[in-house]
Amino acid sequence: MAAAANMVEVAALVGDTARATMLAALMGGQSLTATELAFLARVSRSTASEHLAKLVNARLLTVISRRRFRYYRIASPLVARMLESIKAVAAIEVPPRHQPRSAQDDALRFARTCYDHLAGRLGVAIADALIARNFVVLSEDGGMVTNLGRRFLSDFGVDLASELRSNRIFCRACLDWSERRHHIAGLVGAQLLRRCFDLDWLARDRDTRAVKVTPAGRTGLRDTFGLDPETLTAAAPKTRDHAAPVAARARR
Amino acid sequence: MAAAANMVEVAALVGDTARATMLAALMGGQSLTATELAFLARVSRSTASEHLAKLVNARLLTVISRRRFRYYRIASPLVARMLESIKAVAAIEVPPRHQPRSAQDDALRFARTCYDHLAGRLGVAIADALIARNFVVLSEDGGMVTNLGRRFLSDFGVDLASELRSNRIFCRACLDWSERRHHIAGLVGAQLLRRCFDLDWLARDRDTRAVKVTPAGRTGLRDTFGLDPETLTAAAPKTRDHAAPVAARARR
């Protein structure tokens, strides 16, 4: 009922491992049930339920009941942006060699959803491709779609007609915590991702924010955005001294 | 040493009343000493010292020693943006009538620093004025200074020459938590505020983020930005039930 009164309350909610894990999972943009979130956060269902109640109460999450399930999801893009900005600060100045690299971590670095758009190496690569072709101008301040880009996106099947009706930010740059570069967020970013899902070029992992490229996507993304095969594989682009064995990583 | 490893840690740091109070005070962009921060957060100096050590350790704050004092300040614009985004979420959907209104609160709503630029009614009013004269285009995605605006700012004494050298975001929109509208942030916002301080048009409150208009500022801001006297007084613009003042909004 009471919604969050001040920033302390909000930050404290995020500042708990179990809740943060749940929020991170929901940053994939999906809706998940309490039991799924309990499993992901490695706590009992009762504990998860308590956490979720707090998050809903503070309006960080919303919940809908369908059949006998209750689906939780991020309440608004503003919340998603906040979480992303916290993540960005957390990623500051941590020397890459100190960052643990697990197979799952690599999958996230390769491609993941960032609430409703694409992030990771793939997200940045697509942004780069759109910029290189002058379809999008992405300054740090925000972003702009060129007329050329508008036509391209329309051909690609992205619906931009709703832009006027919606109050959503149209196109903005989102700092990628793993790549330290920008990818495309906002309405354009969301629609791009949606179209890739519709085309079955990309598929989400059920439990994490990771996204994988389907065989169809491999050719599609190559032909449409000119991405080279190396960019389209989940393996790290370069075998580093301290990195995990390549073979193990490539599978995912 | 260890910097923040993940978002839980960062959020937990902000999620404590004493630390959040300190961070909020430092969001004014000033540097403050440990004793000052202890006083503001209403904790002992020893407790404050422990909190500050944690914040510095996590790279949310930096500290410099000068004379016998140690000055703490926000470590980076990224941290400032994070805090602002948390504040924005905290302000969501809390009906205005439920927000406590104290004299100090009113001062903050009137004008305050937002890390390094101006926020509050005054900040929004200046942004509105610049937009109305076509000096600045401020979409939700970001902002752009027109050639006309470039000339105006240059005449006003704002240094934009450093823009190319700096990696800073040039001009962006920052959501004002009290007004629910945008004001100007980024390099342009920072330089505007700096110039107003240099001209002695504005003066900061020592202990809070509040900013007050000097007599010189009253005439200067009126002549330069065309702000009406009513906008330039700290008193609440109109004693309304809980609605935002219509006149101020109509301008846009």
Add this chain to the structure above:
DNA sequence: GCAACGGTTCGGCGCCGGCCGAACTGTGCC
């Protein structure tokens, strides 16, 4: 009706961490 299952509420346990005062360090000023 009952059984199965998703989800929440409740009571109680245990620990983390925020708090303080006192002791200590370190710097500047006389």
Add this chain to the structure above:
DNA sequence: GGCACAGTTCGGCCGGCGCCGAACCGTTGC
């Protein structure tokens, strides 16, 4: 040197909250 004062470290207290299991509620399916 000696005093004053900013700041940190340490030991110990204590409250809050995260956790669980058990009981309970509601919906679905038989």
